[in-house]
Amino acid sequence: MADLQHPPKTIYLKDYTAPDYRIEQLSLQFELSEQETTVTSTLTISADYDQSGGVRPLRLDGADLQLISITLNDQLLTEADYSLEDEALLINSPPANFTLEVITRINPSANTALEGLYTSSGNFCTQCEAEGFRKITYFPDRPDVLTVYTTRIVADKASYPVLLSNGNLLEQGELDDGRHFAVWHDPFPKPSYLFALVAGDLAAVEDSFTTQSGREVAIRFYVQHGNEAKCDHAVASLKRAMHWDEQMFGREYDLDIYMVVAVDDFNMGAMENKGLNVFNSCFVLAQPESATDLDFVRVEAVIGHEYFHNWSGNRVTCRDWFQLSLKEGFTVFRDQQFTADMTARAVKRIDDVRVLRGHQFQEDAGPMSHPVRPDSYVEINNFYTLTVYNKGAEVVRMIHTLLGDASFRKGSDLYFERHDGEAVTTEDFIAAMEDASGADLSQFKRWYSQSGTPEIVVERSYDAEQMHYTLNVKQSCPPTAGQSEKQPFHVPLKMALLDTDGEPLPLQLKGEAEAGGIERVLDLTESEQQFTFINIPPEPVPSLLRGFSAPVKLKLDLSDQELAFLMGNDGDDFNRWDAGQQLSVKVMLRLLQVLKSGLQPTLDDALSSAFGKTLTDHSLDPALVAEALTLPAEGYVAEFVEVVDPQAIHVVREYLRRSLAFAHREALIKRYDELTDDGPYSTDAAAMGRRRLRNLCMSYLVELGNDEVRNMALNQFQRDQSMTDVMAALTALVHSGSPEQHSALSAFYERWKEDPLVLDKWFAVQASSPIPGVLDQVRALTNHDDFHLTNPNRVRSLVGTFCMRNPVRFHEANGSGYRFLADWVIRLNSLNPQIAARMLSPLGQWRRYDEGRQEAMKSQLARILEEPSLSKDVFEIASKSLKG
Incomplete structure (x- = not known):
């Protein structure tokens, strides 16, 4: 129970101490029953501290457990030998080396929190990250206690024919009473949060993968019966991820089998338990008739993410939960790179930045603001955040930008080789990158310790006589919870300067002997810096923060004409898109003022013209066109106003969508018709891009509110060719308040x-x-x-x-x-x-x-x-x- 008078204990990074005892090995036996599962845990333990100051008690974490017995070196302990505290069992005076057997009983069917061992659709499954293992048995449930696990599972064979755990299968057999057993052994030491157990009546989809060294790895996906055909995309995604990780990071899979289990009841997206990944079924099951393009992309991304954890999280894990981004931020970066290679790199980058700007920046500015490596927490589950995951990935991406491909690969290789089988910190990761590249990342480490979103303000000037172009750059970071003052970050600012034709100019800083290419990364390390480029003939248009090279807010006063110029000419696809977003935001902010003053709004000519040119430009990738024509989300627009009025922002955005639809009605209809595809469904990037643009055109046209466009949406809904098109049509009907929405919703429900x-x-x-x-x-x-x-x-x-x-x-x-x-x-x-x-x-x-x-x-x-x-x-x- 928690209340304001007696708040729960706060855990601080500064208070970290190493564990007093090593667990040399752990044997687990599960006698499975939905209401009374018995767990027998046998631990081989050694003291790992200087005992000259006396014997320290052994602390084992535990919650919601019924303790049956404790045996130390074959001697049954009495209550005088141990004590039970809140979520802990203390063995008072253990010897230096000993074996401890602990028997507990748990009720998986009553576990609605879905932490530890619980039941889902008649099957047993586990979720142990972050602190769920303590709900299974008493154990030092912390990530820096690594040991080798052997797990024996016993259950009724008719009800639970499939018995799974981590590692490789050693033995299985039948017992006399209708039960059966399976013994699994994981040879790689791991922390308790990576333990997994699954038992149930599940169908198996089997495949295999041959590693770069010639080893054959069995692949098995376990799903509810009837869902086997929905696994093809996930299986193919896994094999692509395994190959990609070998090529890009030199990481090869290490067990004889790789298993994935899909469950309907799961708090997270998926869990990277060693060799036995437990997934939310929404990130495994996908067929064209029941899954959208976005579902297919997400399945591949999450499959890749959990697989990549086999090295960045499992083989090398985090010392404590404050280091969570060590595994999550690094692995998100890896899965983002993988998805970019499998789909469209620019579109992927835009999607990732949308999440940052629309949600993570709000987190940075809110009451739960925390650094990528937090200083404290009350409940670790609350720190599985966008800051730890997505901003953490941006921090790794910045290291990649600063070091370059080759040095970053050397750094990651060194990190894995140096720390294989260890629980480490972000300092260890940075040290490997520095040692492999020779770079000094000491200031860069502030990204891990300082919270908030840095703001970069750029002022520019041009000396036509000397042909000097100067950028005056200031950086600051607003106060956040617990951090009133911030030191300057090391910000990599990727940039280019474009001439009047949109061509990038050679970049030569004052004091340099020659130009250093047409794109470069400026190192922002001080509160204020000046960069003067020489031999710049006409005054250029700056293209700054290319590819969103740092998770910052850039303030650069560009005119509407300059933004329109960048929309049409910037060779950096992200900046080309972002120029359109900036122009749209400027227009919407002006419309908010018009609305507030009671005047009649009008459609901005520059924005409308840019919209029309982009819509009809067939030389552009349709996926990028769709991104360019999508107006900034209401939540993102809210970032630019002092006091948020959600209704006003919604009214302005809808006015703009409706006005653009009226102004470009014929072009929208023509593009919609051109993109109609009656061929077989494909998940390649080109096909998804065409569907994305086509459905965006429809969403604009529905704003017109007439029978013709409503019938267009209804016809698309009734064609029922793919869930992507069906959901786009249903969303258009429902969100526009169309009278046809009720029959469409009813038909959809009956169908699915x-x-x-x-x-x-x-x-x-x-x-x-x-x-x-x-x-x-x-x-x-x-x-x-x-x-x-x-x-x-x-x-x-x-x-x-x-x-x-x-x-x-x-x-x-x-x-x-x-x-x-x-x-x-x-x-x-x-x-x-x-x-x-x-x-x-x-x-x-x-x-x-x-x-x-x-x-x-x-x-x-x-x-x-x-x-x-x-x-x-x-x-x-x-x-x-x-x-x-």
């Missing part, structure tokens, strides 16, 4: 009500509708027979979508959205604290809104904190959010 993942889409498309009154519909859907409170995917699809992806309706001035969210956080708190806590973030942004909304949000946070049995997860975020 037996498929949980598709039904999640049905719930989400309704929850994200901007139509007034949608909250009443969402409330009604929470009483639907197919809404299951214990299934995280279903909760996220309905409650999460409304509260986090529908700003105009969530932020209704009457505060109804805030009350709705608080109701569900309170309800979920006792069932699944992780899910409850992760939904709280919208209330933490209260300082950015008007006084009425501020008070409404704060009152709901206070109401949550008044709950008598608040989980640590919810308490930490709610209390920090209320403080602002």
Whole structure:
């Protein structure tokens, strides 16, 4: 229980101490039963500290366990020999070397928090990261305690014919009483968070992969019966990831078998348990008729991410949870590079930056702001954040930018070789990069320790007589929680200068003997720096922060004409897209002022012209055209206003979409028709790009609100050729308030009500509708027979979508959205604290809104904190959010 008078203990990085005992090996035996599973844990233990100062007790973490017995060196211990504390078992005076047997009993069927061992759809599965293993047995449940695991699973054969755990299968057989067993051994030492067990009646999809050294690895995907045909894409993605990691990072798989299990009830996307990955089924199962293009891309990305963890997380793991980004940030960078190589690099980069700007920057500026390596936490589950993952990936990307491909590869090779089988820190990662490249990254390490989003302000001047072009660059970082003052970051600013034809100019800094290419990276290391380029004939247009070379906010006063010029001419695809985003934001901010003054808005000529040229330019990749024509999200526009008015931003954005649709109606219809594809469905980048642009054209046309375009959407929905097109049409009908939405929703439900993942889409498309009154519909859907409170995917699809992806309706001035969210956080708190806590973030942004909304949000946070049995997860975020 947590409350404001007796808050939970805060854990600090500065207090880290190494473990007192080594676990040389661990043998586990599971006697599986849904309500009474017995776990026998046998640990071989050695003291790992100087005993001259006396014997230290052995601390074993444990939660929600029924202790049956403890035996030390074959001697049964009595209560005088040990003590039970809150979530801990202490062996008072153990010898230096000993064997400890601990028998516990647990109830997996009652485990709605989905941490430790639990049941899902009649099967057993585990989730041990971050601290779930302590809900299975007593053990030093920390990432710096690595040991070799041997696991024996015993269960009823008829109910649970499949018995899986980490490593390689040593033995299996049948017992006399209708049960059977399997023994698994993982030869690679690992921490407890990487342990996994799965038992159930599952179908297996089998394949194999031959490594670069000629070893054959068995591949098995375990899914619910009937889902076998939905695994083809995931299996192919895994094989591509295995090959890619060999080629790009020199990493080869090390066990005889690689297994993936798909489960419907899972708090996360997936888990990289050594050799036995447990996945949320939404990141495994994909067929064209039931999965969208985005689903296919995400499946491949997550499959790759978890596989890449085999080295960046498993073979080399993190010393403590403060180092979480050591494995997650590095692995996100690796999966981003993989996806970029498998799809379209520019589109992938744009998608990644959207997440940063639209969500991670808000996290940086909010009450839960923390460095990539946090200094403290109350509940570690709360730090599986965009800052740790996505900003952490950007930090690794900046190292890659600073070092270059070859030196970065040398650094990663050295890191893996030097620390194989160890639990390490971010300093160890940086040291390997420095030692391999000779670079000095001492200042760069501030990216790990300082929170917040740096702001880069650039002023420019041109001396036509001397042909000197000067950039005056200032950097700063606003105060964040716990950090009022910041030292300058080391920011790699990739840039180019374009001439009047859009061609990049040779870049030669004052003092240099010759030009150094047409693109370069400026090292920003001081609060203010000046860079003067010489031999620049006409005044150029700057192309700065190319490829989004650093996770910063760049402030550069470009005119509408200059932004339009960059949209049409910049050779950097990301900057070309970003120029359009900047122009759109400028237009929307002006429209907000027009709306506020009560004047009649008009469509901006420069934006409309750029929109039309881009739409009709057939030389461009359709995927990039779709990105360029997508207006900035309402949440991103909100970043540029002092006091957020969600309704006004929505009105302005919708006005702009509708105006662009009217202005370019014929061109939109023509492009839509041109992109119609009656051929077989393909997931290659070109086909996905065509569908993406075609469906964007339709979404604009529906803004016209006439029968012709509604029929266009309805016809596309009824063609039912791919889920990508069906969902695009259904979304257009629902979000436009079309009368046909009701029949379409009903038909969709009847078609897909037996498929949980598709039904999640049905719930989400309704929850994200901007139509007034949608909250009443969402409330009604929470009483639907197919809404299951214990299934995280279903909760996220309905409650999460409304509260986090529908700003105009969530932020209704009457505060109804805030009350709705608080109701569900309170309800979920006792069932699944992780899910409850992760939904709280919208209330933490209260300082950015008007006084009425501020008070409404704060009152709901206070109401949550008044709950008598608040989980640590919810308490930490709610209390920090209320403080602002």
